[in-house]
Amino acid sequence: MNEIENVISLRAVGKTFISGETPIHILEDIDFDIQSGQSIAVTGKSGSGKSTLLNIVGTLDRPTTGSVYFQGQDTSTLTDRELSQFRNTNIGFIFQSHLLLDDFNALENVCIPALIKGMRAQQARRRAVELLVRVGLEDRLSHSPLKLSGGERQRIAICRALMNNPPIIIADEPTGSLDEESSQQVADILFELVEEEHKAMLLVTHDRQTAQRCASMYLLQNRSLQRLK
Amino acid sequence: MKRKTFWWLIGRLVVPPREFRRKRKRIIGSIVLIALVMIPLVVSILFMESMIQGMTDKYVMLQDGHIQAYDFVLGSDTQLGDERIFSADHSASVFGIAYSKTQTSEVKVKGVYPSYFNEARLQEISIDGTLPEYSGSAVPSVMMSSTTAKTLGVAIGERIALMLVPDSGTISARPVLARIDALYESGYRQIDATLMFMHIDDLLKFNTAGYSKRTEFIVQNESADNLSSVIDSLRQTYNPNIRWATWEAFNRSVYQNFMTSRQVILTVLIMISLVAGTYVSSIAAELVQDSHQSIALLKTLGATSANIHQAFFLTVACTTTLGLIIGMGIGLLLGTRLQSVLLWLAKADIPALRYYLLDFSLKIPWMSLLEVAAALLGISAVTVLIALRRIRKISPLELLQQE
Ligand SMILES: Nc1ncnc2c1ncn2[C@@H]1O[C@H](COP(=O)(O)OP(=O)(O)OP(=O)(O)O)[C@@H](O)[C@H]1O
Ligand SMILES: [Mg+2]
Numbered sequence: 349m350n351e352i353e354n355v356i357s358l359r360a361v362g363k364t365f366i367s368g369e370t371p372i373h374i375l376e377d378i379d380f381d382i383q384s385g386q387s388i389a390v391t392g393k394s395g396s397g398k399s400t401l402l403n404i405v406g407t408l409d410r411p412t413t414g415s416v417y418f419q420g421q422d423t424s425t426l427t428d429r430e431l432s433q434f435r436n437t438n439i440g441f442i443f444q445s446h447l448l449l450d451d452f453n454a455l456e457n458v459c460i461p462a463l464i465k466g467m468r469a470q471q472a473r474r475r476a477v478e479l480l481v482r483v484g485l486e487d488r489l490s491h492s493p494l495k496l497s498g499g500e501r502q503r504i505a506i507c508r509a510l511m512n513n514p515p516i517i518i519a520d521e522p523t524g525s526l527d528e529e530s531s532q533q534v535a536d537i538l539f540e541l542v543e544e545e546h547k548a549m550l551l552v553t554h555d556r557q558t559a560q561r562c563a564s565m566y567l568l569q570n571r572s573l574q575r576l577k
Numbered sequence: 578m579k580r581k582t583f584w585w586l587i588g589r590l591v592v593p594p595r596e597f598r599r600k601r602k603r604i605i606g607s608i609v610l611i612a613l614v615m616i617p618l619v620v621s622i623l624f625m626e627s628m629i630q631g632m633t634d635k636y637v638m639l640q641d642g643h644i645q646a647y648d649f650v651l652g653s654d655t656q657l658g659d660e661r662i663f664s665a666d667h668s669a670s671v672f673g674i675a676y677s678k679t680q681t682s683e684v685k686v687k688g689v690y691p692s693y694f695n696e697a698r699l700q701e702i703s704i705d706g707t708l709p710e711y712s713g714s715a716v717p718s719v720m721m722s723s724t725t726a727k728t729l730g731v732a733i734g735e736r737i738a739l740m741l742v743p744d745s746g747t748i749s750a751r752p753v754l755a756r757i758d759a760l761y762e763s764g765y766r767q768i769d770a771t772l773m774f775m776h777i778d779d780l781l782k783f784n785t786a787g788y789s790k791r792t793e794f795i796v797q798n799e800s801a802d803n804l805s806s807v808i809d810s811l812r813q814t815y816n817p818n819i820r821w822a823t824w825e826a827f828n829r830s831v832y833q834n835f836m837t838s839r840q841v842i843l844t845v846l847i848m849i850s851l852v853a854g855t856y857v858s859s860i861a862a863e864l865v866q867d868s869h870q871s872i873a874l875l876k877t878l879g880a881t882s883a884n885i886h887q888a889f890f891l892t893v894a895c896t897t898t899l900g901l902i903i904g905m906g907i908g909l910l911l912g913t914r915l916q917s918v919l920l921w922l923a924k925a926d927i928p929a930l931r932y933y934l935l936d937f938s939l940k941i942p943w944m945s946l947l948e949v950a951a952a953l954l955g956i957s958a959v960t961v962l963i964a965l966r967r968i969r970k971i972s973p974l975e976l977l978q979q980e
Contacts, residue, residue, distance in 0.1 A: 403974060428881075435877070435878060436880075460878055461879060464878060466656075
């Protein structure tokens with residue numbers, strides 16, 4: 349098996365929360381690989397630990413046991429500071445509630461990851477405009493997120509996730525808070541862009557139809573992953 | 578993070594877009610508040626320092642000089658070797674009582690040569706009439722303050738009687754008749770109330786043995802704070818056994834009064850700016866509280882705590898500095914404008930204000946202003962840094978748990 353092919357590999361990952369005296373085991377002994385360009389859907393009941401798993405894959409949280417490898421490198425050896433830089437360049441995040449900075453307009457929101465990375469403002473703008481045009485928001489560039497619809501906000505979040513050209517997109521119920529129509533539209537745009545840009549994607553969704561569009565499907569149940577497709 | 582991004586972020590946090598009325602109001606409000614604290618501080622420092630400087634100048638110029646040498650008389654042709662010395666003049670003084678037909682007033686008669694009123698001294702007083710010349714055998718001429726003249730109910734050309742009290746107890750006091758040839762006004766009642774001038778030879782004529790002569794030295798402005806080194810060099814040039822004194826040693830209580838009130842006022846002002854400084858940290862805490870989500874999101878997107886910390890610190894620093902500069906500017910402007918009000922008050926002769934010096938020239942006391950500004954900036958920097966430590970504790974996960 350070629351490890352380099354895998355963007356992210358989880359090895360014997362477990363996660364236990366201690367709430368009060370009693371430990372709550374959420375994940376146990378999970379082995380799991382995401383290959384470059386591969387899209388994976390994770391489904392499961394509410395509270396089954398999907399978000400917990402995503403946070404661990406996205407290095408926002410550290411596993412209690414086991415390790416997360418990114419392109420063969422163990423991320424547990426990185427400091428918080430190094431992890432910040434790592435996330436900035438290697439992982440694009442999309443969340444359920446389109447978490448945008450309300451103080452910044454659409455274009456600026458998309459630019460932020462690039463600016464944090466140190467890209468020149470001019471160059472960042474050019475790329476951001478290009479992405480926003482592709483999601484059909486060319487006439488919303490200077491709008492405040494507060495004045496945009498949920499679907500539009502989520503499209504901005506998609507652009508932001510792709511901004512630094514990361515090898516993998518992590519999306520936690522990206523259409524979860526949208527109505528059916530805009531949900532469909534956002535999903536279309538997400539899959540289209542991920543495919544065009546050859547990104548790997550880890551997608552958590554309740555919606556079976558959306559999950560079906562991924563190359564592989566997993567069910568998170570009883571603290572472990574079960575392959576459905 | 579690149580510097581440019583940094584400033585972009587900061588700029589946006591300091592001046593959020595128009596949609597964020599509340600945030601904008603808070604930033605502008607804090608700038609205004611700091612400015613409002615600074616304005617009275619600056620005005621009081623400006624007035625206090627200038628007034629004390631003005632009073633000091635009156636004492637130095639009219640009463641004692643910067644340095645006095647006792648029982649020491651320079652020859653009239655003696656060259657002053659030291660460039661730091663502006664002038665040296667003989668003087669003698671004696672306490673006494675002045676009588677008009679109806680009133681009496683306590684006086685301090687000072688004997689000087691007309692040359693005593695050089696350009697530096699003439700800046701401190703305005704004179705109406707002719708300076709007292711040596712009278713020979715005739716009635717000696719005096720110059721008194723218009724305040725004393727008012728107390729005694731006399732005018733130029735009229736006569737008064739003086740009862741002078743000699744230093745030495747063995748010589749008895751005797752009354753002397755004198756003619757008022759000039760009136761002066763120093764603008765400072767403390768001096769005007771008693772000081773009266775006479776030609777030194779006239780004064781000495783009355784009782785040579787009783788009145789000690791001395792030399793008053795005025796030094797150049799730059800040396801006014803370093804009198805002891807001037808004295809050292811005078812000692813070497815002239816006689817090491819001569820008794821020397823500085824004006825503050827001579828007026829120990831006056832000087833100490835000035836210094837104590839200056840220190841007390843400055844301490845109070847610094848305390849006020851410290852309180853304002855801690856207020857700045859509450860602005861910082863509020864900013865962090867308001868931007869909790871944004872901070873968690875920025876961390877998720879790859880900004881480090883240090884980046885965000887720096888950005889917030891600079892934001893608050895800019896706000897504080899802006900308020901400080903605006904406050905200082907307005908304070909200085911207001912201070913210089915208010916001086917005309919003071920001059921008017923001085924003319925109006927309000928009894929309650931009589932013993933304050935109101936007619937002084939404004940000098941901007943940069944050092945004291947700097948101290949107060951530094952106190953404010955220093956304490957806000959420290960308290961803001963403490964307030965901003967919360968940024969480190971905000972985890973990107975908090976963002977997601979709010980879902
Ligand atoms: N920091 C934490 N401390 C304690 N328990 C936690 C913590 N974070 C999550 N949990 C618990 O872990 C379990 C899994 O949470 P998680 O958010 O991963 O579920 P989920 O599958 O994403 O659910 P949903 O579909 O509702 O989003 C839940 O029971 C939750 O209460
Ligand atoms: Mg979840």
